[in-house]
Amino acid sequence: MKLSDIVCVDAVIPDLSVTDRDEVIKELVGVLSAVGKIPKTRAKDIAAAVISRENEASTGIGKGVAVPHVKHSSVKKVVAAIGCSTSGIDFSSLDKEPAYSVILLLSPENNPDKHLQAMENIFKNLQKDDFRRFLRQARTAEAIYEVLTDFCDE
Amino acid sequence: MVLSESICEIEIEIRNADGLHMRPAMQFVDVASKYQCDIKVSNGDTKVDAKSIMQMTMLAAICGTKLTVRAEGVDCRQAIDELQELVEEKLFGEPPKK
Numbered sequence: 001m002k003l004s005d006i007v008c009v010d011a012v013i014p015d016l017s018v019t020d021r022d023e024v025i026k027e028l029v030g031v032l033s034a035v036g037k038i039p040k041t042r043a044k045d046i047a048a049a050v051i052s053r054e055n056e057a058s059t060g061i062g063k064g065v066a067v068p069h070v071k072h073s074s075v076k077k078v079v080a081a082i083g084c085s086t087s088g089i090d091f092s093s094l095d096k097e098p099a100y101s102v103i104l105l106l107s108p109e110n111n112p113d114k115h116l117q118a119m120e121n122i123f124k125n126l127q128k129d130d131f132r133r134f135l136r137q138a139r140t141a142e143a144i145y146e147v148l149t150d151f152c153d154e
Numbered sequence: 155m156v157l158s159e160s161i162c163e164i165e166i167e168i169r170n171a172d173g174l175h176m177r178p179a180m181q182f183v184d185v186a187s188k189y190q191c192d193i194k195v196s197n198g199d200t201k202v203d204a205k206s207i208m209q210m211t212m213l214a215a216i217c218g219t220k221l222t223v224r225a226e227g228v229d230c231r232q233a234i235d236e237l238q239e240l241v242e243e244k245l246f247g248e249p250p251k252k
Contacts, residue, residue: 057177061207069176094207112172113216119175120214127208 002152003121004145006105010035011081012141016089016102024089025050025068028081028104038106042074046106060093064136065126069105071115078118080105082144084136101135125151160191162230166241167220170248174215176207178246183207185236191227193237198222204237217251 011031016024026047033043050070053059060066066089081104088098103122107115125131131151138144168174174182186193186204193204197219202209204223215221225233240246 057180059176063208067176112175116173116175116214116216119211123208123211127212 001117001121003125004148004152006078006118006121007080007082007103007145007148008032008035008037009145011037011079012144013081013083014138014140014144016083016085019085019087019089021054021089021091022051024083024085024102025054025104028068028083028102029106032079032081032104032106037077037079039074042072046070046072046074050104050106054091058092058094060091060099061126062093062095062097063126063132064088064097064100065103065132066091066093066099066101067103067105067119067122067126069107069115069119071107071109071112073109075106075108078105078107078111078114080118080122082135082148084138084144101132160228160230161224161226162234163222163224164234164238165220165222166238168215168217169242169250170245171217171251172248173217173219174210174213176211178248179210179213180207181240181246182237183210185240186233188236189225189227189229189233191225191230191233193223193225193230193233196222196224 029047032038033040050068053070059068083102091099134147195204197213
């Protein structure tokens, strides 16, 4: 599994229009629903589940990135969306710094192993200083997707 | 297995159904970070720092995965004991596989 296989190419937002954590989550879930990756009728419910998960324990792992995620019965296949913000979003991160890159991951409820594989993939890349830096510097959806594919080919 | 006074290594098995996803990984990091000793966790392919959430999540340890935990430092024994308890007895407070 490659990162570029998980992230939906049409669900990359280079300049998030909102800076509130919950609104960012809704925007990212919304774009996945708009491109048909999740059922439109369930988008609200899925966003609420992500927010509720986030309230239990922040996925703002520091270094400017956050990985909100949830396992949900309406999600058929592991899928991710990426949103970037130049102003930064308060994710109650471990290092108290704002998140500039947000990777939203949605997984089916009944396949925990697949979810772990996707997380491994995301974190393997986030771990690299260059990956985080390029992701943060990318200003267009194309540039962001290029960062993903470049790092996956390594 | 106690290799010397200040090195301690064990194999632990992930037993909760959902595996080492982010929340359990955070619990693991929280416990590991309480101790002074240096702690490394390996799944055979990847060896990571037990005090880094990014690295721990990279292990992708599913239910049934065996991990080698190696601690080096004065309080390694206590650290290993508490980590083993968290993973194999408390199961991170999560249900086992049905």
